[in-house]
Amino acid sequence: MRSGPYNHFTGSRMKRGEMYDVVIIGAGVIGCGIARELSRYNLSILILEKEGDVADGTTKANSAIVHAGFDAYHKTVNGQMNARGNPMYDRLAAELDFPFQRIGSLVLAFSEEELVSLRELIDNAHVLKIPGVEMLAPETVHAKHANLSQEVRGALWAPTGAICGPWEFAIALAENAVENGAELALNTQVTAIQKTDAGFRLSTAAGGSIESRVVVNAAGVYADIIHNMVAEPFFEINAKRGQYFLLDKSAGDIVDTVIFQAPTKAGKGVLVSPTVHGNIIVGPDAEYVEDREDLRTTGPQLDFVRQAARQSVPNIPFGMNITTFAGLRAESSTRDFIIGPAEDVPSFINAAGMKSPGLSAAPAVAEEVVKHVAVALGGELKERKDFNPHRRPAAHFAESSPEKQAELIATDPRFARIVCRCEYVTEAEVVDVIHRKVGARSVDGVKRRARPGGGRCQGGFCSPRVMEILARELGIDMGDVVKDGPGSYILTGRTKAVEGGN
Amino acid sequence: MYKPEEHNVICTVCPIGCRLTVIREEHEPDGYKVIGGVCKRGEKFGVKEVTDPTRTVTSTVAIEGGLLPRLPVRTEKDIPKHLNYELMKLISSVKLQAPVKIGEVVVANVFDTGVNVIATRSMRAVK
Amino acid sequence: MQQYEVVIVGGGPAGLAAAIEARKNGAQSVVVLERDRELGGILQQCIHHGFGLVVFNEELTGPEYAERFIDELMKLGIEYRLETMVLEVNADKTIRAISPNDGMIEIQAKAIVLNMGCRERTRGAIAIPGFRPAGVFSAGTAQRFVNMEGYMVGKRVVILGSGDIGLIMARRMALEGAKVLAVAEIMPYSGGLTRNIVQCLHDYDIPLYLSHTITEVRGKERVEGVTIAEVDENRKPMTGTEKHYDCDTLLLSVGLIPENELSRGAGIQLDPVTGGPIVNEAMETSVSGIFASGNVVHVHDLVDWVTEESRRAGAYAARYVQNKLVEDASVIASRPGDGIGYVVPHKVRPENLNDKLAIFMRVKEVFHDAKLVVKADGEVVYSRKKRHMAPGEMEIVQVDAQKLKDLKPAELLVSVEGGETVHV
Numbered sequence A: 001m002r003s004g005p006y007n008h009f010t011g012s013r014m015k016r017g018e019m020y021d022v023v024i025i026g027a028g029v030i031g032c033g034i035a036r037e038l039s040r041y042n043l044s045i046l047i048l049e050k051e052g053d054v055a056d057g058t059t060k061a062n063s064a065i066v067h068a069g070f071d072a073y074h075k076t077v078n079g080q081m082n083a084r085g086n087p088m089y090d091r092l093a094a095e096l097d098f099p100f101q102r103i104g105s106l107v108l109a110f111s112e113e114e115l116v117s118l119r120e121l122i123d124n125a126h127v128l129k130i131p132g133v134e135m136l137a138p139e140t141v142h143a144k145h146a147n148l149s150q151e152v153r154g155a156l157w158a159p160t161g162a163i164c165g166p167w168e169f170a171i172a173l174a175e176n177a178v179e180n181g182a183e184l185a186l187n188t189q190v191t192a193i194q195k196t197d198a199g200f201r202l203s204t205a206a207g208g209s210i211e212s213r214v215v216v217n218a219a220g221v222y223a224d225i226i227h228n229m230v231a232e233p234f235f236e237i238n239a240k241r242g243q244y245f246l247l248d249k250s251a252g253d254i255v256d257t258v259i260f261q262a263p264t265k266a267g268k269g270v271l272v273s274p275t276v277h278g279n280i281i282v283g284p285d286a287e288y289v290e291d292r293e294d295l296r297t298t299g300p301q302l303d304f305v306r307q308a309a310r311q312s313v314p315n316i317p318f319g320m321n322i323t324t325f326a327g328l329r330a331e332s333s334t335r336d337f338i339i340g341p342a343e344d345v346p347s348f349i350n351a352a353g354m355k356s357p358g359l360s361a362a363p364a365v366a367e368e369v370v371k372h373v374a375v376a377l378g379g380e381l382k383e384r385k386d387f388n389p390h391r392r393p394a395a396h397f398a399e400s401s402p403e404k405q406a407e408l409i410a411t412d413p414r415f416a417r418i419v420c421r422c423e424y425v426t427e428a429e430v431v432d433v434i435h436r437k438v439g440a441r442s443v444d445g446v447k448r449r450a451r452p453g454g455g456r457c458q459g460g461f462c463s464p465r466v467m468e469i470l471a472r473e474l475g476i477d478m479g480d481v482v483k484d485g486p487g488s489y490i491l492t493g494r495t496k497a498v499e500g501g502n
Numbered sequence B: 001m002y003k004p005e006e007h008n009v010i011c012t013v014c015p016i017g018c019r020l021t022v023i024r025e026e027h028e029p030d031g032y033k034v035i036g037g038v039c040k041r042g043e044k045f046g047v048k049e050v051t052d053p054t055r056t057v058t059s060t061v062a063i064e065g066g067l068l069p070r071l072p073v074r075t076e077k078d079i080p081k082h083l084n085y086e087l088m089k090l091i092s093s094v095k096l097q098a099p100v101k102i103g104e105v106v107v108a109n110v111f112d113t114g115v116n117v118i119a120t121r122s123m124r125a126v127k
Numbered sequence C: 001m002q003q004y005e006v007v008i009v010g011g012g013p014a015g016l017a018a019a020i021e022a023r024k025n026g027a028q029s030v031v032v033l034e035r036d037r038e039l040g041g042i043l044q045q046c047i048h049h050g051f052g053l054v055v056f057n058e059e060l061t062g063p064e065y066a067e068r069f070i071d072e073l074m075k076l077g078i079e080y081r082l083e084t085m086v087l088e089v090n091a092d093k094t095i096r097a098i099s100p101n102d103g104m105i106e107i108q109a110k111a112i113v114l115n116m117g118c119r120e121r122t123r124g125a126i127a128i129p130g131f132r133p134a135g136v137f138s139a140g141t142a143q144r145f146v147n148m149e150g151y152m153v154g155k156r157v158v159i160l161g162s163g164d165i166g167l168i169m170a171r172r173m174a175l176e177g178a179k180v181l182a183v184a185e186i187m188p189y190s191g192g193l194t195r196n197i198v199q200c201l202h203d204y205d206i207p208l209y210l211s212h213t214i215t216e217v218r219g220k221e222r223v224e225g226v227t228i229a230e231v232d233e234n235r236k237p238m239t240g241t242e243k244h245y246d247c248d249t250l251l252l253s254v255g256l257i258p259e260n261e262l263s264r265g266a267g268i269q270l271d272p273v274t275g276g277p278i279v280n281e282a283m284e285t286s287v288s289g290i291f292a293s294g295n296v297v298h299v300h301d302l303v304d305w306v307t308e309e310s311r312r313a314g315a316y317a318a319r320y321v322q323n324k325l326v327e328d329a330s331v332i333a334s335r336p337g338d339g340i341g342y343v344v345p346h347k348v349r350p351e352n353l354n355d356k357l358a359i360f361m362r363v364k365e366v367f368h369d370a371k372l373v374v375k376a377d378g379e380v381v382y383s384r385k386k387r388h389m390a391p392g393e394m395e396i397v398q399v400d401a402q403k404l405k406d407l408k409p410a411e412l413l414v415s416v417e418g419g420e421t422v423h424v
């Protein structure tokens, strides 16, 4: 393994060995959301993340749906959090400048039995006060959605269903938290937690130790392991994998809203949905896996997804696939979100078992956790006067009008250098995401923030250029640029330097 | 049992790609008989491939002060096939300075074959 | 708004030849817009030899071939702009482009020739299962790293796809000291030239497995290995035939597709088989005055034919500007028949032909001793016996223009007759 360009963005207190008010373990959308909410207050906050970037766990591989909230049962925590989280998105998207679109969602029923389950969902929606949920007759569905199967017998329409960019959201949350004083340490894996008189001492894989009054556990599929480091075990997390296809933009108009299938005994069905970038996402299946890093896609499961999706959209153009990927759901043995202090360790607060709709619920979960943190720190938190909820917006060349584009180029000629010909990402944008507060340090990091390589050529054209820019801006050799994690080196040395061969 | 010397060769002169068998045969004018081919060019190729296989080698050398860090080069003509790797070693230590003109000799008369390694593009000097 | 007679989008071999020929045929103001830092297109990274046998009757490397055209362009004083990316081509022949030097550029052209080349198909296009680590490259990206940037992309390499780029990269990597373990090809025949199989694989003892595909990629961060397996006649992997390789790199050479974003944006009709515009004898697209040639129309394996086709496009564009192109003429539809995948051009107006009509095509299978036949409404206007035809090698037939002018058929049908299909 070689060491890539892995810095810790901040961590000044950490270096000085001072005590933090709150340490958050895990920089997914849950951890980043909590950090940003906490950064409204006069607190010293540190986020620890074992990977080389934020949003590198489940947050980077999911369906990206901000669910309307009719699906999760109203008596569960995840039902309540989802219903509360969804309406919070509009304001967050405005403040933090991440992609978010309310395109509504449909749940299709193909049989009498499935119509019954749709009616149950509508009842659930009423209890949770989800606005506008209604049943559509098959004629209405077909008139509006030409590409859906003729077998559809009815559908549930939820106008508040939405899609977002999950990693852009998490990155924006982290960046805004750091802008407001939170600290972030990447490549920092927590390996042990000890209770101390004042709070906790956390040990890291690199041999460091960190002191904190309160610890928040937002470690995704590892949340049980973190919990059990300091508290009495009471839940288990199992990784349930879901696989996807991502289709090219030219297939982007096959559906214009999120298409679910009615839940049956066999499972939740697969969805077909536009993404915020104009692609089509198809998936996921559901399959328990042993290894919590097992992000493999497999032939048979991809076949299953293909077949299942064709039930909703018979002519789905799988020939336009640009990538396949998998994500891991953190399924708790309690079958619900676990939010709140561990019973035996009150200053250790879980935000665990964040399976779907964890993304949709994230803003509400953050608010809940802040309440628990306040209690753990002994009462009212003091608001910072200088809290700035707005992230410095980024220029998006491709989405700008020609006039605006001309203006951008006039201010910085690097806007006229297209790095990614699929998404028309410019050099200026790439440079910007490298130099932001929670800046990109790898090719995938750039891709998650500015989207070069997110298009149909999947980085074939732009990755050499992105690597060149990363090397130049970070002052490293191009050979040391990595794809994502520290072991994901791309180049193996200079030509004419290797011995052996065929 | 006596078995004559025999080689299987795929003809690369034209896209048909005949599978040739080249058999040692003292009485033939050039010492070999070629079967399986469709034309005369193939026969000539078959014998050459067995007696004196040669290749054009293309690669790059280091260059400084140009648009790119590498300059493409080639052997001006074929060289004996077994020298391929030797040649790679030889040019690995070459470092040029831009500007370079296409056709410029980069290494002269490699391994006394009479063949030069030449630049296959021009590269201007850039600041 | 700047005005030009002929605007060439893309400065690869296609764009260079089109620009030169447009000028030679009387177009006064011609400009080449190229997004890269230099002219030459993909040829600048194809440092191997094998270019120019038809056009120059000698074997050149890619950069050598390109430089001949660049020199000629300079000699003719044709204007070109580098680092100039065309964002938009419209049916009214306006163009929007950007460049760090000139900012936003708007051009009104009388004629446009599209020469944007093609792009590589990726892992996603073929949905290879497994992890998604670093170390999976398309062959062309690897070629750029190795030949232009001077970096190696791996030490132990497996290649999927036996197209020429994959074969060329097998040799290139081996020469640079990598160990190339195998080339797997899903089809029962190779997509590359025999010559490349011999000189790139046999010379370096690299095995080629036909009817094989990749079934798994291992390694979470960097490729640690791949599994290949034999496929049945439906191209599904068969269990029990797996071979495992420990390697750090997987190169994909699984096909090219025309770069058709701009064409689509201009409302140009595309051929679903080639992925490029539908064109007529003048290489003019469905939008009057917008021409196209080279890999943006259909993927070529020999640059010489790109040059031939682009010279025509350039010459016809000049004629269009001078109102010398017969527009409302009778139109012959040319179509692929048995054994043929596609034909280019798709439409022919015999009035505009010089002495010959060149039809480019690809066959669907490997044929031996078959006849290539062109029929005009049933009447044979061309027929030639072919010893060998393969999907990897483009076929060209030249039909006598006078015959077409006399017959004025509604349809030209190109088919393969007789012979045997070969399964290697």
Ligand SMILES: Cc1cc2nc3c(=O)[nH]c(=O)nc-3n(C[C@H](O)[C@H](O)[C@H](O)COP(=O)(O)OP(=O)(O)OC[C@H]3O[C@@H](n4cnc5c(N)ncnc54)[C@H](O)[C@@H]3O)c2cc1C
Binding pocket: A025, A026, A027, A028, A029, A030, A031, A048, A049, A050, A051, A054, A055, A056, A057, A058, A059, A060, A061, A062, A063, A064, A065, A066, A067, A188, A189, A190, A191, A218, A219, A220, A221, A222, A226, A240, A241, A242, A243, A284, A327, A328, A329, A330, A354, A355, A356, A357, A358, A359, A360, A361
């Ligand atoms: C297939 C699939 C589809 C989904 N679809 C949707 C959907 O459409 N809508 C929706 O609302 N939700 C959806 N979800 C759920 C949603 O993606 C998750 O709820 C959300 O991403 C969870 O975020 P997180 O921050 O809890 O986890 P993660 O993003 O996994 O973050 C946890 C972080 O903790 C880090 N970590 C772990 N251990 C340590 C340690 N020891 N030290 C330091 N750091 C550590 C990890 O590296 C990771 O980055 C889906 C999930 C899956 C898998």
Ligand SMILES: Cc1cc2nc3c(=O)[nH]c(=O)nc-3n(C[C@H](O)[C@H](O)[C@H](O)COP(=O)(O)OP(=O)(O)OC[C@H]3O[C@@H](n4cnc5c(N)ncnc54)[C@H](O)[C@@H]3O)c2cc1C
Binding pocket: C009, C010, C011, C012, C013, C014, C015, C033, C034, C035, C036, C039, C040, C041, C042, C043, C046, C048, C049, C050, C051, C052, C084, C085, C086, C087, C115, C116, C117, C118, C140, C143, C164, C165, C259, C262, C293, C294, C295, C296, C299, C300, C301, C302, C303, C304, C306
């Ligand atoms: C890897 C590879 C290996 C090959 N090997 C051989 C071989 O051995 N022998 C042989 O004869 N042929 C070979 N070929 C085929 C031959 O090189 C190509 O057919 C030929 O280069 C195609 O020429 P082109 O001009 O159509 O496309 P390209 O060479 O791709 O040129 C297209 C140009 O357009 C520019 N462009 C694209 N979009 C825009 C835009 N929006 N604005 C401005 N500029 C734009 C690009 O930057 C590029 O310079 C090979 C091809 C490839 C891809």
Ligand code: SF4
Binding pocket: B011, B012, B013, B014, B015, B016, B017, B018, B037, B038, B039, B040, B041, B042, B043
């Ligand atoms: S022997 Fe003749 S026909 Fe056969 S491959 Fe060689 S050149 Fe072609």
